[in-house]
Amino acid sequence: MAENHRRTVRDLRRGNRAAVLRRLYFQGPMSRQALGPVTGLSSGSISNVVTELAAEGLVEEAGLVESDGGRPRTLLRVAPRAGYLIGIDIGETRVRAELFDLAMTELARCELPLSGGARDIDTVVAHTARSVAAVLEESGVAVEALTGIGVGVPGIVERAPGGAVVHGQTVGWDAVPLEELLRGATGLPPATAFHISNGTVALGQAEMWYGGGRGTTDAAIVLFGSGVGACIVTDGQIHGIDHGTPAEFGHLTVQVRGRTCRCGSRGCLEAYTGAQAILRRWHEAGGPGPEEATEEHGISRLVAAARPADEGTEADPTALAILDDTAEYLAAGLSDLVNLFQPQRILIGGWAGLQLGPLLLDTIRERTRGYALHHPGRHTEITLSTLGPDAITQGAATLPLNHLLHHTTTARPPASAERLPR
Template sequence: MTDAGRRNVRDLRRANRSRLLRELYFRGPLSRQDLISATGLSSASVSNVAADLIEAGVVVEAGAVESDGGRPRILLRVDTARFQVIGIDVGETRIRVERFDLGLAEQASADLPVDGARPDPRQVVEGIAVGLAELAADAHPVLGAGIGVPGIVRQDPTAVVHGQTVGWDGVPLEDLLRAHTDLPLFIDNGAATMGQAELWFGSGAGTGSAVFLLLGSGAGASLIADGASVTSAGEWGHTTVQIGGRRCRCGARGCLEAYVGAESVIARYLESEGAARIDPAEEERALGRILELAERDPSAAGQAARDVLGETALLLGVGIANLVNLLTPRRVIIGGWAGLALAPLLPRIREAAREHALRLPFSQVSIELGALGPDAVARGAATLPVAAFLASGGQRPALPAPGRVAG
């Protein structure tokens, strides 16, 4: 057989393993007969592929079910305890590192602080390295680490991050991390990783068209169309909602992020007449205090909070209406720690979106909160090595060749 012929047979076998493994991962446990129906593969192919995966320790038997008039059918499932993965959320106030089993059940976690609104890339790299060393030690075999970051990620040929709002201009993050780890690395925009988590396990499950909004210090978005994988939706937070408006962290004026990101919500409140004193450096606590004042305080401080949150809901609804008109998604899912904290504003956000969107696309969309909590970015980052593992048919990824390390 020629090399091309051997490659074709090997590629076909890997593709069959991947199809069967994905069915077991997302819908298992299943019997071999179930897998024949789900994948369209022949009985012989399913038997051979299942035997390969069992021998590799990736798939195990999971009991039996009665069949009509025949022998009980043996169920198969993915052995989620066999391997582990790491997911990392590089936020603007902290780095969250989590270790999961293959089924994305959390096993351990660590939080590392980040200094300043424009963190030095080397400090971030050192923080990630500390977290990896702590969580990967003495663990089951680790398939890789996924990392969600702010900004645009380009493969050039390794992952380079362009995060204008945090002062990252072409940071070769993957190469910098190669000085600290040999683990396979998968780096993507944080909104995209959050969207992947919600698509697999949360509010995006079962839909073929959704937009995922990540609200933290800033604002980002990702999307899924026609059931394809989640991708970044560009820089939605830097679409203009007010000509000549507030100065955004990116340097432009009137960006949506300058009104709906937590940093901007807090700043606008503190600029309001009658605002109570709060510490803007502790963003999560500060935003919570503003929400509390808006709900309970009849004084000028409470009115200032209500005014700022009212404007936030209006402009967030306008930003969502723009996405609805442009992309006609079936769902818009709001996540991130700040997005979830703003849950009390959801009725006003929906109403503002309704007022500014076309009737037909708005009638076909639901606007919901994410289901996975504020750690969805890290969980979504962990789906990246899992997705690679499933695509390979259960093969552990090879370690990459050493990349360049900035001096």
């Protein structure tokens, strides 16, 4: 039997609301008159949708603009305090949570270290629950005012009837029912929406919305931290954004029968360019042991050894050689992205990428072009992420925001649900 694909009145209403809301969010403030041409809706539809959204507190007036010979027109925008977002980055060395309003203004943050790493799922869940409670307490925002909670994780996310399940092979997570565990630990109302995705995918959405990916339709956002990952964007669509599946870029084979990777395979890109692997190679070449400090501190020491702040101190040749090899492997990996996807832009992010980037970027660009096919290589720009090391947290917060902008039917309670001090 043929399926009935006719859109219902409810579908049309939801689509009209989403079209207006997205335009106001990304291009606002805008007048009702300006919304018509960019959404394709009639003036009557625009008026109905705006009236409805304003009554729910999602849209508010944002001043006046002069019109050609007529009365000034009222500008509209998405109301920043119509809802609140929590973004959580479950990294391999810490859990970081930030609370934002809808304009992505940070209102509170909490960061808790994972001394034993992300393998201890009980500690990860407990830290996440503590961080959610902390940012709600610091901000004074009521639980009922949350639009949703976004969580970036180190692994592949599978949708299941009981909630998101995470497969994080490199951190020892085998089908962890993370959403179920987080709901139990946080004790939040059942209606609270959790949106769980891979951290690299979350980073990619943040960069495309607010950072270095703006203005492109084809991009690759590469994360270098303890591990390595990539978010691929083609024709403006972020691969994996709906189901949390990243491009497992770090597990491309760059050396047959090479170093053993944390995933258990051999020769993976991550086994040469992840922060943990870089520090291990430095130690094997005579540098300090990777266990002597945090990974962030270890990479900082490596950069300082290769580029001493004191002009009278010579650069450590071993540190320089380690970084040169790292740039070589990175370039080989990036050339695969160039050849496979032909992106307009590659953005290098993650805390390790941003530490190493200023030192290695020119070398990486040159060598990537050398490995890549000439035509796509010439047309791919390689640069650094612009949102900083906290970008995964911001990207995680965009997950519930994205759902609001595309699927909203009613708003969360407006500002009266807050407990913000006057």
